Amino acid sequence: MQHWEQSGYEPSLPITEKSNPITTDIDRADPNGIVQMLEKCDAEMFQKTVHEDSMYQKLNSCSVIQTMVDISKKVEMILKDPENSLIVLSGCGTSGRVAFLLATSFNRWLAALHENQIYSYIIAGGDKALLTSQEAPEDNPSLGALMLDKVCSGKKHVLFFGISCGLSAPFVAGQLHLCLNNLEVFTPVLVGFNPVNMARTELMRDFPSNFRKIAEKMSEMQKHQRAFVLNPAVGPEAITGSSRMKGGSATKLMLETVLLAGHEAMYNKTAVTPDGELALIEMNEKVHKVTYSKNKKLAALVQKAGVSLRGKGHVYYLGWQTLGIIGIIDASECIPTFGAAFEDIRGFICRGFSEINNKEGDLSSEGLHFSISHKDFVKRILPSLSDNDMVIFLFSVHDDLNEVSELAKCVGHNTSNIHALIHDLDGHCVPDSIKGLFMTALNITWPSSLYEQRSILMNQHWELSTKWCLNAISTGAHILKGKVYKNYMIDLRVTNSKLYRRAIGMLQRFTNSTQTQSETALLKSIYFVEELTEEISSADVTQHTLTANQKDQVVPTALVMLQTGCSLAEAKSHLDAHPVIRDAVAACLRLS
Ligand code: S6P
Secondary structure (H helix, E strand, O other): OOHHHOOOOOOOOOHHHOOOHHHOOHHHOOHHHHHHHHHHHHHHHHOOOOOOOOOOOOOOOHHHHHHHHHHHHHHHHHHHOOOOEEEEEEEOOHHHHHHHHHHHHHHHHHHHOOOOOOEEEEEOOOOHHHHOOOOHHHHOHHHHHHHHHHHOOOOOEEEEEEEOOOOOOHHHHHHHHHHHOOOOOEEEEEEOOOOHHHOOOOOOOOOOOOHHHHHHHHHHHHOOOOOEEEOOOOOOOOOOOOOOOHHHHHHHHHHHHHHHHHHHHHHOOOOOOHHHHHHHHHHHHHHHHHHHOOHHHHHHHHHHHHHHHHOOOOEEEEEOHHHHHHHHHHHHHHHHHHOOOOOOEEEEEOOHHHHOOOOOOOOHHHOHHHOOEHHHHHHHHHHHOOOOOEEEEEEEOOOOHHHHHHHHHHHHOOOOOEEEEEEEEOOEOOOHHHHOOOOEEEEEEEOHHHHOOOHHHHHHHHHHHHHHHHHHHHHHHHHHOOOOEOOEOOOOOOOOHHHHHHHHHHHHHHHOOOHHHHHHHHHHHHHOOOOOOHHHHHOOHHHHHHHHOOOOOHHHHHHHHHHHOOOHHHHHHHHHHOOOHHHHHHHHHHHO
16 A cells, blocks of 8 residues: 555645655655656556555546446447537646547547547637636536536537546536536546545535535535546655646547547447456557556656756757657646746647648637747747757658658757657567657667557557656656755746645645734735735635736745745745755745
8 A cells, every 4th residue: 555545645735636645755865766656646546546445546446347337338329429429628738638539539530430529528718728727727626517518519429537636626517517407418527636525625616516516516426427536546746736738648648548448339239348448548558568668768758858947048849740749738837836937938830720630720820839840940940949958759651751851950050959759569569760869768669469440559668758758757756956945846827726725725835824924924915915904805716826826936925934934025035045945945934
């Protein structure tokens, strides 16, 4: 049993908000140590349940596998009536991005078979949120319901996947509530990584229920196969609460498994069985092993990315096809996770919006955040690129290798700091002449026998492998830059109610203050006042998060105030003297 599984471990927190004992000292680790800790943390996803009666059900538990089988059969049924049916995947932040990735990839499969493309995705904040952080719409249950209602209009059967890793997003709660009130049309599936009794109970804006009540009702309905809850425990995140990591990976592989089994039942007449689902999950476990077997090279990339960020340089991902999308997603998540500037880590995909297949089409006129093609990179970034900047190519043997080599040569004129993550197959390898263009080539050669007649699996595995590598690179680089304290990201932007609660929890933990003291200090820091006014105290969390969105170092400032008993102005000047958050916090905790 893992330490975090014991009932006394951080008992007031759901699994997805607990800190992971594996990474307690990740802020003091070197790149090799960081990668090893991430490897262990990710491995928890595949951990077997030793006793079926243990407190938490895991991905491999019989009950979870059975739920997956039941859902796959629903997928098969939906595919039988494509005219009247829809499969909708929805979520906020990373969960919405994974929803998008899955919907587009399964639609592509259907298109290749000349079948109706019956998948749709919803992301809180719309398509802009695919590339930038839009955390506020997460708090709006009515908006979620409205968007779902719109997508499904005229459909007779909808299989709805509401993804919220923490079983917490009001946006998703609103959608599930709509489904539960219209069960003749909807079959809702709640996807997340906490047990139902740990789902959020906080009241939501203009909403008659809470997340836990909805999850409980769905569990109840599962007995009649009218609703499903797919919620194995995969352990706390490596960086506390950062569900872009394990949460995103587990959502991706779990839903891919469920959908693939449903498709194969429909089109290949392969029966949906527990063994079949288990075998697909075990293949992903193999992907984990193979990816992290390259941990030395991965650590070298983490080291280089850390040097670039510390030296005020940048990290650029230049990807092809969906590997490009994985790069863009990883880069965009650094802004809310680490308070990074948008230029720090950026992703580009070969042909930009024309190969993304998002619903709202080309968003490039929306501003620089949406310049995402290789052409944009060449035009806007390349001229000022230097050795201080790191460039990582993301491609496979199936991409246009002439294109790869031309761009690599072009980039190589301006920086020698050029690297690659390459996927190929035994018997079909990327030539050495191409690999030789990169200072580091992290090359994974996969066994072709794994993918006979299942090329979709190959893409899914290469995406996941790339996600693990990039998550390690961007997380590791920010750790090396000093953005993380122990395994907490203290300097987070408090842009929605989940993050507001998390911030208060961290302040309590690190300063031993009460909840009220912590909230008071947080509000003083958010509103930049030495004393709270009546107006501030009576405002709601939405107002607090809207104000916090405009401010820097809100949580570190509150932490210094609480720990040393100093004023807001003194806390600010202390932080100004210590630009590295980890050092500022450590100095302040030592001081008191
Ligand atoms: C987490 C990421 C967030 C979450 C979002 C949804 O690393 O930055 O954007 O994905 O808050 O969380 P959840 O628990 O509803 O999937």
